[in-house]
Amino acid sequence: MQSVYRQKNWHLKSKMSETYDFLFKFLVIGSAGAGKSCILHQFIENKFKQDSNHTIGVEFGSKVVNVGGKSVKLQIWDTAGQERFRSVTRSYYRGAAGALLVYDITSRETYNALTNWLTDARTLASPNIVIILVGNKKDLEAEREVTFLEASRFAQENELMFLETSALTGENVEETFLKCARQILTKIESGELDPERMGSGIQYGDTSARRIQRTQQQTKRPDCSFKKLLLRMNTMTSNWTISSIYQIDKAIKTFSRTVKIPDEACNCIISGFLICYSSLLLSIYALTLLSSFRTEHRSLIK
Numbered sequence: 001m002q003s004v005y006r007q008k009n010w011h012l013k014s015k016m017s018e019t020y021d022f023l024f025k026f027l028v029i030g031s032a033g034a035g036k037s038c039i040l041h042q043f044i045e046n047k048f049k050q051d052s053n054h055t056i057g058v059e060f061g062s063k064v065v066n067v068g069g070k071s072v073k074l075q076i077w078d079t080a081g082q083e084r085f086r087s088v089t090r091s092y093y094r095g096a097a098g099a100l101l102v103y104d105i106t107s108r109e110t111y112n113a114l115t116n117w118l119t120d121a122r123t124l125a126s127p128n129i130v131i132i133l134v135g136n137k138k139d140l141e142a143e144r145e146v147t148f149l150e151a152s153r154f155a156q157e158n159e160l161m162f163l164e165t166s167a168l169t170g171e172n173v174e175e176t177f178l179k180c181a182r183q184i185l186t187k188i189e190s191g192e193l194d195p196e197r198m199g200s201g202i203q204y205g206d207t208s209a210r211r212i213q214r215t216q217q218q219t220k221r222p223d224c225s226f227k228k229l230l231l232r233m234n235t236m237t238s239n240w241t242i243s244s245i246y247q248i249d250k251a252i253k254t255f256s257r258t259v260k261i262p263d264e265a266c267n268c269i270i271s272g273f274l275i276c277y278s279s280l281l282l283s284i285y286a287l288t289l290l291s292s293f294r295t296e297h298r299s300l301i302k
């Protein structure tokens with residue numbers, strides 16, 4: 001982990017030596033003393049940070065993890081919880097894809113401040129930011145001031161994921177980051193998040209990953225327009241059904257009277273036409289259904 005002032009060169013160096021499919025920008029936010037720096041240190045170094053001091057401004061760390069078969073580089077910004085750094089830390093919120101919203105389970109004060117932190121994250125970072133609520137210091141059960149149930153209700157009401165962690169023992173620390181990354185990846189796959197959108201907080205790792213993604217999108221596109229075409233045909237045929245069958249029936253009868261075709265032959269022509277028309281309608285409906293089913297269950301089929 002390094003201070004924000006030293007991270008630039010280091011980041012360039014690591015970019016050259018590592019390959020990954022995606023890069024996600026993460027924030028760690030919450031009140032001072034909640035254990036944000038210790039969580040980040042535990043995640044990156046796999047050990048507890050014994051002498052943790054208050055963060056000055058922002059600190060930075062990164063780690064490549066495997067999420068659902070994809071290698072994802074997490075670029076994590078650990079922000080200072082102290083009020084006096086609020087204006088500095090706020091400038092780092094922009095374009096974050098994920099955030100850990102941390103409180104201390106032994107401090108109700110840090111829990112009560114969550115709403116303010118959440119409002120900041122949702123207004124200053126990306127509107128689609130994926131947030132996980134983290135109740136830290138799980139090892140201090142005897143000093144607990146916030147129950148698991150209470151916090152999980154808060155998480156549910158505010159559409160957040162939730163885990164309790166201990167930066168001291170390492171319990172659930174990695175799982176917290178992975179859970180958040182997994183949700184972002186799922187949203188990318190479902191099309192809810194677009195890595196190409198400015199300020200999404202997501203980047204493609206290398207050119208090949210970008211190319212693969214583009215190819216996938218291109219192969220998906222015709223499917224989408226095919227569905228649109230089907231839906232349009234569907235609407236058109238529904239509109240035609242009643243009026244046009246009546247009109248065509250009338251036209252065939254008038255024609256048969258003019259050229260003097262026997263009634264039986266005329267009925268045969270009309271029946272044949274109706275059979276063909278019904279088959280066409282049925283095929284269009286079946287294809288539309290199939291196409292909708294495929295779109296809805298694409299992730300499951302994969």
Ligand SMILES: Nc1nc2c(ncn2[C@@H]2O[C@H](COP(=O)(O)OP(=O)(O)OP(=O)(O)O)[C@@H](O)[C@H]2O)c(=O)[nH]1
Pocket residue numbers: 030031032033034035036037038039049050052053054055056079080081082136137138139140165166167168169
């Ligand atoms: N027992 C226990 N102590 C912890 C844990 N996590 C952090 N601490 C302690 O809590 C104190 C604050 O931890 P920090 O990580 O510096 O807190 P912070 O949220 O980064 O604070 P700011 O940088 O001021 O925003 C330190 O004394 C840590 O040793 C934990 O999981 N269990």
